[in-house]
Amino acid sequence: MREVIFEQTSVTNFTVQEFGNGNGPIVAVTAAVHGDEQTAIHAAMLLMKELEQQTINGRVKVIPVCNPASFRNRTRVSPFDGIDMNRIFPGNAEGSPTMQLAHALWLETRDAEYLIDLHCIGAGGTTYTLGLYKEYPEIRELAEALSLPIVIQSSGVRGQLFVESCQAGQKALIIELPAGQPGGIIDIPAAEECCRAIIRSLHHLGMVDASPSGSSVSFYDEITTLTAPHPGLFIPKATAGESCVEGDLLGTFEGNSVIAPFSGVITTVSPPRYCFAGESLAGIAPLEKSQ
Numbered sequence: 001m002r003e004v005i006f007e008q009t010s011v012t013n014f015t016v017q018e019f020g021n022g023n024g025p026i027v028a029v030t031a032a033v034h035g036d037e038q039t040a041i042h043a044a045m046l047l048m049k050e051l052e053q054q055t056i057n058g059r060v061k062v063i064p065v066c067n068p069a070s071f072r073n074r075t076r077v078s079p080f081d082g083i084d085m086n087r088i089f090p091g092n093a094e095g096s097p098t099m100q101l102a103h104a105l106w107l108e109t110r111d112a113e114y115l116i117d118l119h120c121i122g123a124g125g126t127t128y129t130l131g132l133y134k135e136y137p138e139i140r141e142l143a144e145a146l147s148l149p150i151v152i153q154s155s156g157v158r159g160q161l162f163v164e165s166c167q168a169g170q171k172a173l174i175i176e177l178p179a180g181q182p183g184g185i186i187d188i189p190a191a192e193e194c195c196r197a198i199i200r201s202l203h204h205l206g207m208v209d210a211s212p213s214g215s216s217v218s219f220y221d222e223i224t225t226l227t228a229p230h231p232g233l234f235i236p237k238a239t240a241g242e243s244c245v246e247g248d249l250l251g252t253f254e255g256n257s258v259i260a261p262f263s264g265v266i267t268t269v270s271p272p273r274y275c276f277a278g279e280s281l282a283g284i285a286p287l288e289k290s291q
């Protein structure tokens with residue numbers, strides 16, 4: 001038998017890069033659980049370059065492409081079985097290819113005290129930290145250490161790597177980054193800032209000397225998504241990352257105003273396009289209600 005290899009890229013393995021000396025916390029950084037989320041991949045690549053320059057107390061494990069088949073396919077889900085991997089953790093060693101992959105990733109990240117999972121929100125989105133900060137004070141602290149300006153409470157849908165990791169006693173959250181969809185596009189400045197944010201968190205944990213400056217942090221409640229009530233043309237009039245007050249114009253849908261239903265921060269605004277019923281026009285998160 002001869003094996004004919006026509007492309008170097010393997011789609012049934014993933015690479016783990018490790019940095020540090022092991023005398024401190026273990027931090028896992030994962031990207032491309034959804035393979036088309038390339039701003040996340042690029043942030044992980046930049047982070048690995050930066051970590052090569054640093055003396056690290058502890059260990060940082062970076063998995064820059066968690067889902068190689070969906071990366072190669074430029075799709076959110078794996079072409080093997082169409083399963084959204086970030087709904088099925090901890091996976092299943094006896095299951096479909098994506099179930100097995102999730103299980104392998106789960107095992108690979110069990111030794112980490114902290115887990116930062118990098119994702120993308122798509123074109124028209126902005127960077128934010130997403131976590132269960134209300135349930136876990138340590139997540140609030142980690143989000144503050146990242147010093148990205150927007151922190152949003154997650155709805156905590158089960159099967160996500162960070163949610164299941166929190167359930168398992170780890171300190172885990174997501175950084176959502178702009179772009180990714182469509183087609184795996186990269187927002188370069190967002191990837192660079194994400195890399196700096198992770199370095200800031202490592203500094204907070206006493207793992208690196210470098211301490212790039214960050215932003216003050218605001219905490220928000222869960223996102224409300226405004227969706228198209230029927231097919232029609234959406235034209236954006238606002239930009240993700242901006243604050244809004246109730247009544248602000250976010251865009252027009254079939255010529256009618258789409259307004260902010262409450263004050264908060266805009267997390268996404270659809271690019272101009274003909275939308276179908278149920279598709280997202282904009283996302284808004286209200287400031288955290290005072291305790």
Ligand SMILES: [Zn+2]
Pocket residue numbers: 033034037086118119120
């Ligand atoms: Zn994702």
